[in-house]
Amino acid sequence: MTDVAAPIRRKRVLPGFTLSLGTTLLYLTLIILIPVLALVLKGAEIGPERFLRIITSPRTLAALKITVTAAAVATLFNALYGLLMAWVLVRYEFPGKRLLDALMDIPFALPTAVAGLALTALFSANGWFGSVLESAGISVVYTIWGIIIAMTFTSIPFVVRTVQPVLEDLDPTLEQAAVTLGARPWTIFTRIVFPAILPAFLAGSTIAFARSLGEFGAVVFIAGNKPNETEIASLLAFIRLEEYDYAGAAAIALVLLIMALTLLLISNLIQIWSARHREPR
Numbered sequence: 001m002t003d004v005a006a007p008i009r010r011k012r013v014l015p016g017f018t019l020s021l022g023t024t025l026l027y028l029t030l031i032i033l034i035p036v037l038a039l040v041l042k043g044a045e046i047g048p049e050r051f052l053r054i055i056t057s058p059r060t061l062a063a064l065k066i067t068v069t070a071a072a073v074a075t076l077f078n079a080l081y082g083l084l085m086a087w088v089l090v091r092y093e094f095p096g097k098r099l100l101d102a103l104m105d106i107p108f109a110l111p112t113a114v115a116g117l118a119l120t121a122l123f124s125a126n127g128w129f130g131s132v133l134e135s136a137g138i139s140v141v142y143t144i145w146g147i148i149i150a151m152t153f154t155s156i157p158f159v160v161r162t163v164q165p166v167l168e169d170l171d172p173t174l175e176q177a178a179v180t181l182g183a184r185p186w187t188i189f190t191r192i193v194f195p196a197i198l199p200a201f202l203a204g205s206t207i208a209f210a211r212s213l214g215e216f217g218a219v220v221f222i223a224g225n226k227p228n229e230t231e232i233a234s235l236l237a238f239i240r241l242e243e244y245d246y247a248g249a250a251a252i253a254l255v256l257l258i259m260a261l262t263l264l265l266i267s268n269l270i271q272i273w274s275a276r277h278r279e280p281r
Contacts, residue, residue, distance in 0.1 A: 036257065045247075059231075059236065060233075060251075060252060063232055063233045066231065066232055067233040068213070070232070071151055071215075073148045075208050078152055078156050082163065082205075083159065085104065086164040086167055087167065088100075089104075090164060105161075107153055107155070108157055112216070112218040115150070116220060119150055119218065124141050141224070142223065142226070143230060146219075146224075147219050149222070150223075151212035154212070154215055154218050155209075156208070158205075158207045159205055160204075161204070162200050162204030163204055167197060170197070175188050199271065199273060202270050203271050206263050206264075206266050207263070207264070213260060214260055215232075215234070219234075220235055223235070233256055
């Protein structure tokens with residue numbers, strides 16, 4: 001008579017699939033879907049004619065233009081600087097590397113209002129940086145440059161943290177083979193490294209742009225909030241709420257929501273394309 005070994009049950013770290021999925025969907029519904037649905041329904045109540053009239057008003061168009069322009073400039077800087085910072089953190093060893101790596105996450109942990117106050121103090125006319133720039137005839141506080149700096153500060157980690165793990169996982173043998181064939185460093189970077197990290201680079205830049213579009217706390221202190229000059233769209237929506245103009249606030253917020261969701265969709269499509277591109281054929 002042979003003994004039949006009892007099947008070994010795998011220990012589950014988390015509860016079963018049904019409970020885990022139900023908890024996740026409940027959280028997603030309460031925290032994300034219901035507020036987004038409420039905003040969409042509030043915007044739908046306005047009607048297309050009034051909605052267009054609100055978002056095409058001179059003040060709203062100016063706020064959207066300032067927001068998109070500042071976010072685009074901040075994203076361009078973050079794309080270049082974030083790529084460089086990720087390269088330094090992955091490819092070089094130096095004293096203080098761990099500290100520098102940890103500093104990249106400060107914009108995630110620091111309240112945006114605190115960041116706005118700190119940036120305003122630094123770049124004001126009597127601040128550490130502002131006094132030097134003022135002597136050169138450059139004003140930052142209460143200008144679009146202040147908005148760009150605030151957006152840059154809050155969105156820089158997205159590019160770094162998206163590109164960094166891809167660089168770490170890159171197969172070094174490809175670069176070594178290129179070196180043996182006589183390829184120059186710039187050729188290796190443009191032909192081997194950059195194509196491999198391009199999907200992550202684009203995804204991180206897209207998320208950084210979406211984050212900059214919705215920035216409020218860091219910008220509100222340094223911008224000065226002058227209508228048609230330094231007033232961003234999220235601040236204009238807040239002003240409409242203070243004026244009890246819920247329709248106007250909902251219309252502006254809905255435009256920002258559509259822009260952010262579009263960018264996030266683009267980011268997800270880039271990541272899906274990247275995953276398929278990496279699969280062995």
